[in-house]
Amino acid sequence: MTEQFYDLRRALDELKELPGQYHETDLEVDPNAELSGVYRYIGAGGTVQRPTNEGPAMMFNNVKGYPGSRVLIGLLASRKRVGALLHQDWKTLGRFWSQSVEHPIAPVVVTREQAPAQEVVHLATDEGFDIRKILAAPTNTEQDAGPYITMGVVYGSNPEQTKHDATIHRMVLEDEDTIGVFIQPGGRHIGAFLGEFEELDQPMPVTINIGLDPVIPLGVTFEAPTTPLGYDELGVAGAMRGEAVQLVDGITIPEKGIARAEWIIEAEILPKTYMQEDVNTNTGHAMPEFPGYNGTANPHVNVMKVKAITHRQDNPIVQTTIGPSEEHVSMAGISTEASILNMVDKAIPGNVLNVYNPPAGGGKYMTIMQIKKHVPSDEGIQRQAAILAFGAFKELKTVILVSEDVDIFDWNDVMWSINTRFQGDRDIMVLDQMRNHPLDPSESPAYDPGKIAFQGMSSKTVLDGTIPFALKEHFERAEFMPVSDWQKYLR
Incomplete structure (x- = not known):
């Protein structure tokens, strides 16, 4: 029998057994504002403009302009659903998170043959390569700066490859091989690693991993002091699931991707290179952020250059979220609860x-x-x-x-x-x-x-x-x- 590892597809199979927690549709939907506009009513919750609800996770199987690709939204937009996905009591998730930080399980490296995320490869050197035509990244609203990757886990390391970080940033597709990424100053360890690369005047290799076992986007949202510089948050995800997250070497860059992801984007963050976030729209808006207001477009986001895109062969899933939804509460809120409990329990x-x-x-x-x-x-x-x-x-x-x-x-x-x-x-x-x-x-x-x-x-x-x-x-x-x-x- 083939060994069964956890990934997004296995989590969805379990979710489908729970009444009212999952819904899919074959109706065509436009990823430009319409997809998020639909889900706003069905299950976004959070600080999204009313009316909204706490509803099921939703899979859109027929995304306009992207045949063969699916978009999943709202997987984590319910604390009770998060508890079910992790096989835990939803009222004590903060303590479960805190225990997982204290007892991480380090990721392991597998071969490319063991990595479904690399079944299909698109190289940036291929004729006609355009990430905007390959990845069905939605926009939340018609005022967004462009299509955003909202549930992509960025994995990167310091130049010596001795320290690693996994984190989530807002990332906008700017042109055929360019992504604008907002790295909040002092807010993420990726930024510290990038500073080291910039001192060497070298680009920083990173992977963007999309469509993951839910423990991964949930486990990587910790910040200092709970997870100090160099703490690999993928170990938290491993502890939550009780099995190590699998990594695979990149095809074009010296960095690792998450082997059981639906998609991996291999890229380099250029040193001391910036661009206007809304260069294509000039709306002044980025995308809606967690407080419920439109984020202001940043005049100088960091520039990523895409080297390759890899994905699963069979109808790969793009996972996305609405900025101010309950999904953000699950990712940011439960890790904050764990950080607070970690500190007060000691003091x-x-x-x-x-x-x-x-x-x-x-x-x-x-x-x-x-x-x-x-x-x-x-x-x-x-x-x-x-x-x-x-x-x-x-x-x-x-x-x-x-x-x-x-x-x-x-x-x-x-x-x-x-x-x-x-x-x-x-x-x-x-x-x-x-x-x-x-x-x-x-x-x-x-x-x-x-x-x-x-x-x-x-x-x-x-x-x-x-x-x-x-x-x-x-x-x-x-x-x-x-x-x-x-x-x-x-x-």
């Missing part, structure tokens, strides 16, 4: 029971922390936990603290806590003039000229809705009879 063990980064914050801006005060001297420890959370993740803007009897995944329960266990004049903490994420439009000097010196500065807010330990008898919830077989009344 104040036993007091933070669970953490949730809800869709309202796009997975990055907001955290809800479930706190247990064991003894009178624990009073105030909840606010210490909030400070630790800000230290673990600089892009966090708002922390809501609740007691252990509150379901942090139920927004009504959280707001009930704020309305009945909170007084605005004593239970709000504001920490101003701190660094945050530059995509928040309220973080601009025009919004608050007195305190915001430059884009990306923000006030951090803590809403303390925990029960004061000395008054806990005044805040006991009405206790109902426990009934173990209540579901029989619904039959």
